[in-house]
Amino acid sequence: MPNPLKDNPNWLVVRDRALVPAGAWARQRRDWVVANDPVYGGLRRPGRPEAIALGGTFLLLALFVLFLALFQWNWLRGPIGDWASARYDREIELNGDLDVNLFSMTPSAQVRGLRVGGPDWALEEDTLKVADLQASIRLGALLAGRIEMPSLIITKPEVVLIATEDGRLSWVLDPDKADDQGMKIPLINHLVIRDGTLSLDEQKRDMTLKATVSAREGTDGEAGFHLDGRGTMNGTPLRLEVRGGPFINIRRDRPYAFKAELSGVGSTLIADGSITRPFDLGQFTATLSLQGRDMADLYLLTGITTPNTPPYRLSGTLRRDDTLFTFNDFSGRVGTSDLSGDLTVDKAGDRRRVDADLRSSLLDIDDLSAVLGGTPRVTASGDTVTTSGAGAKLLPTAPLNVERLRVMDGTLRYRAARVKRNELDIRQVDLGADLKDGVLSLDPVSFDFNRGSLNGTARINASRDTPYTTADFRLRGYPLESIIPARDGAPVVTGSALGRARLEGPGASVHDFAANSSGTISLVVPQGRMRAAFAELLGINVTAGLGKLLSGDTGTSEIRCAVADFTVRRGVATARTFVIDTTPVLAKGTGTINLGAETMNLRIDGETKQPRLIRLWSPITVVGPLTAPKVGIEGGAVAGQLGIGAALGALINPLVALLPFVDPGLAEDANCGALISSAR
Incomplete structure (x- = not known):
């Protein structure tokens, strides 16, 4: 039978050039070892030294086997405990x-x-x-x-x-x-x-x-x-x-499934997920649901600083990658507002960093009052939560927890696309915050109204025992008819207001900051319209003002300008410029607004620009709480004016008695351009 290998010319080349020389080299090495290697020779013909070495080896093996047979592992309990105790600086015992x-x-x-x-x-x-x-x-x-x-x-x-x-x-x-x-x-x-x-x-x-x-x-x-x-x-x-x-x-x-539930301090957290690589607890994914009465309580459970809120319910995907936690695509409700977004929590060194991007499709402005430090009254019925408004104070009184702000850094962006109908007519909200080393910077703080907007920035230094705040806010184009309610179905005033508040001072809450602040507050109405009856009454023009009011006259007078410029010292705003210039009357005011007590005490003197038969020479007063001030006139000045008229009538002539009530109308237009420039 033919052999294919022998008939293959390639095989013959490999055999002659590789295998034959290799075989010859192997035989030469074998012959050299047999002739010259002492170890090989000792094993083939052992002498006395070789016999002793071989016997000693077998003896050691036998002793080792005997040691293993008789060895008690309990003999090592003490040495193991001593080593571990010294290594970890605590007592470790195997008893x-x-x-x-x-x-x-x-x-x-x-x-x-x-x-x-x-x-x-x-x-x-x-x-x-x-x-x-x-x-x-x-x-x-x-x-x-x-x-x-x-x-x-x-x-x-x-x-x-x-x-x-x-x-x-x-x-x-x-x-x-x-x-x-x-x-x-x-x-x-x-x-x-x-x-x-x-x-x-x-x-x-x-x-x-x-x-x-x-x-x-x-x-x-x-x-x-x-x-x-x-x-x-x-x-x-x-x-x-x-x-x-x-x-x-x-x-x-293969992921390892788990479910965990943690309840305390008015909050409940439920996680349903899996550990990605058993059992690396630094890697897991879970669906996280959380609910409670106030998000600020989550700090005790999670160590993450969050603002005060109404009752909430949220759900999303929680992932952990060593020190990095993400809570993505979460959604739910806070109070009566919807809330969704993404949250990232990381830790570098001994500080935690939180970055959040939050959104609401429809915001209830009463819910936001709690976030800004207010104390809304919240009622719950079943799964329904209703936020009915802020507490007794106009300015929020909830204190800022400075210790919680000092242990973490981070950023926040919140945007509300629409806002439920509210008294201020706010339509959109955009808030941004940056926290670094205990200093909280708010930028932007933006509220868009039906007409106009409020924009500003604030810096809160919480590294002090008492936070110190610097704030600068601007009001642009806010409609006056949203401030002063309509009467008899027609607006009392129309026009757009511009304003600016620049304040700084210490305070743990918005209210305390305002009560201790210093700076300036200004409000300007470049032009507008006012019901003619009320314009006349600014100057206590009895015949014209009451006549128009009683007749139901809805005619208007021009507001040439209105400027209110206040200097604030330790929470008390004192009028530096207070002018309301209308077509028939030029009104000037004095007085103060106490931001701490949230009260005002203003006095307005009106001067007519046209002759008026009956005018009471008495200032208008605006006093009481900011939320419900009372408007009146100084009774002493009116009584004096009535007394003079009565005396003249008794002594001279009844017609002469009208002289104290006659106003020749000598007031001139205010320099609106200069007033507005100084207030801005």
């Missing part, structure tokens, strides 16, 4: 039996009576005590640089966690290497926890928690990982429940 099986593809160990003491500042509480611990490890994975545990059985573990106000954590064995990336637990295929307990004392947030912990396999409702805790936070009940699936055939590439 029970120690059994180890090394001769297996899954080496295992059993430890009884394990105790890990607390650090030197918490010696009265052991961090961990375990009655019995059995663990095995997969040798092949270990040689590949991974830790995989086919089995872990823990009986009666007692865990005590203590966190002090200054940030010390009792469970961190090596504080120099502590991080916030989440605990990374080795892959466990079979986990059993029997009669476990966990105790937490978090002193900074006044939180205590005692929980039971268990884990077992099976197919019934009790299988899987269970943690059930009860405690208190800030004096209110606290509840924590965590559920995980059974630990059966857990793999690194």
